[in-house]
Amino acid sequence: xxxIKPSKGAPYARILGVGGYRPTRVVPNEVILEKIDxxxxxxxxxxxxESRHWAGSEETVAAMSVEAAGKAIANAGIxxxxxxxxxxxxxxxxxxxxxxxxSIADQLGTEKAAAFDISAGCAGFGYGLTLAKGMVVEGxxxxxxxxxxxxxxxLTDLEDRxxxxxxxxxxxxxxxxxxTEPAIGPTVxxxxxxxxxxxxxxxxxxxxxxxxxxxLPLDSEGNIKFPAITQEGQAVFRWxxxxxxxxxxxxxxxxxxxxEDLDVFIPHQANVRIIDSMVKTLKLPEHxxxxxxxRTTGNTSAASIPLAMERLLATGEAKSGDxxxxxxxxxxxxxxATVVTLP
Amino acid sequence: MAATQEEIVEGLAxxxxxxxxxxxxxxxxxxxxxxxxxxxxxxxxxxxxxxxxRFDVKIPDEDxxxxxxxxxxxxxxxxxxx
Numbered sequence: 001x002x003x004i005k006p007s008k009g010a011p012y013a014r015i016l017g018v019g020g021y022r023p024t025r026v027v028p029n030e031v032i033l034e035k036i037d038x039x040x041x042x043x044x045x046x047x048x049x050e051s052r053h054w055a056g057s058e059e060t061v062a063a064m065s066v067e068a069a070g071k072a073i074a075n076a077g078i079x080x081x082x083x084x085x086x087x088x089x090x091x092x093x094x095x096x097x098x099x100x101x102x103s104i105a106d107q108l109g110t111e112k113a114a115a116f117d118i119s120a121g122c123a124g125f126g127y128g129l130t131l132a133k134g135m136v137v138e139g140x141x142x143x144x145x146x147x148x149x150x151x152x153x154x155l156t157d158l159e160d161r162x163x164x165x166x167x168x169x170x171x172x173x174x175x176x177x178x179x180t181e182p183a184i185g186p187t188v189x190x191x192x193x194x195x196x197x198x199x200x201x202x203x204x205x206x207x208x209x210x211x212x213x214x215x216l217p218l219d220s221e222g223n224i225k226f227p228a229i230t231q232e233g234q235a236v237f238r239w240x241x242x243x244x245x246x247x248x249x250x251x252x253x254x255x256x257x258x259x260e261d262l263d264v265f266i267p268h269q270a271n272v273r274i275i276d277s278m279v280k281t282l283k284l285p286e287h288x289x290x291x292x293x294x295r296t297t298g299n300t301s302a303a304s305i306p307l308a309m310e311r312l313l314a315t316g317e318a319k320s321g322d323x324x325x326x327x328x329x330x331x332x333x334x335x336x337a338t339v340v341t342l343p
Numbered sequence: 344m345a346a347t348q349e350e351i352v353e354g355l356a357x358x359x360x361x362x363x364x365x366x367x368x369x370x371x372x373x374x375x376x377x378x379x380x381x382x383x384x385x386x387x388x389x390x391x392x393x394x395x396x397r398f399d400v401k402i403p404d405e406d407x408x409x410x411x412x413x414x415x416x417x418x419x420x421x422x423x424x425x
Contacts, residue, residue: 046385235404238388273385 019071048272052298084141089124122330168298172306
């Protein structure tokens with residue numbers, strides 16, 4: 001039997017750079033209130049959201065990704081030609097073939113980097129980060145770009161008072177590369193497909209086949225409604241706060257640290273109420289900086305953790321070398337949590 | 344040992360006080376969580392989870408929406424506690 005030469009990777013991996021892109025249009029709650037019977041006070045008290053960014057026609061999934069990833073590559077101080085793989089997590093790029101990652105890899109100036117999309121909802125960043133760490137340590141890529149990008153405004157039912165205010169658009173990216181010491185802990189991740197109904201797309205794409213159009217939902221003006229993301233708020237809240245607090249704790253345990261060792265907590269920016277309850281349930285010490293980027297960004301699914309990370313570092317609330325717990329959770333249901341050293 | 348109705352109301356009052364800051368004496372059987380006690384749908388989930396732990400009872404999501412008043416929750420716990 002022929003002997004196969006093993007691949008050779010780095011001893012460890014770390015996040016070397018982060019970058020974000022927020023669309024230029026800022027949408028305050030007043031705009032959302034034009035189509036739903038609610039109030040600014042109600043939206044703020046239920047979600048913590050004051051405003052969000054909505055992408056314009058030029059701010060495509062690819063364009064936002066290239067902006068964010070370009071900044072992450074510059075922040076990492078490497079040349080794009082050394083990027084061996086580009087992983088894009090999104091649920092709001094509306095062409096399944098080809099993957100949007102290939103065009104992004106090309107526009108970033110990589111040299112034929114491996115490129116693919118993943119679908120892991122609001123846990124997409126953690127899933128991508130885990131893949132990237134594996135590639136760097138295994139040796140199939142020296143540097144990996146992980147991008148979380150969404151245009152959730154395209155998947156928002158503006159007449160649904162439970163979700164119209166919730167979602168935002170944007171892209172966040174990191175560069176993962178070799179390290180001499182552990183800087184990305186073990187990932188605690190998983191899925192709970194028995195709860196696949198509690199966050200979902202209202203109408204699957206194949207219902208748009210000619211012949212099925214009579215069954216499609218209509219808006220108040222009689223136009224066919226584009227699919228949107230819908231959720232069972234109370235069920236999501238219970239799972240996110242109480243089950244995900246356990247997963248977060250497991251990630252700390254797996255990394256061999258306690259919450260006392262933490263500097264920063266960056267949960268998926270789903271809802272301020274979820275974040276606050278998680279902090280309480282986890283009994284995080286006062287000194288831990290908690291990301292609450294959702295207030296002015298909304299819920300941007302896979303993009304929310306790298307966007308929040310980038311903002312905390314840009315404002316000085318967190319600094320390079322800090323120890324951060326990141327946890328993503330969402331439609332699937334899926335989740336991923338790990339402890340990282342900030343770039 | 345199973346809790347009595349009085350103990351359940353007392354326990355719920357402490358939970359609602361902790362989560363929503365409502366004075367314990369305001370938490371009475373006929374009070375509506377949302378209309379009288381300012382417990383919104385998300386805080387209600389926190390109340391339910393705290394009640395589950397305290398009274399060793401399971402309250403699934405689909406039953407939470409039927410618990411409009413403190414009396415509804417008390418009856419549910421009385422009936423379902425281990």
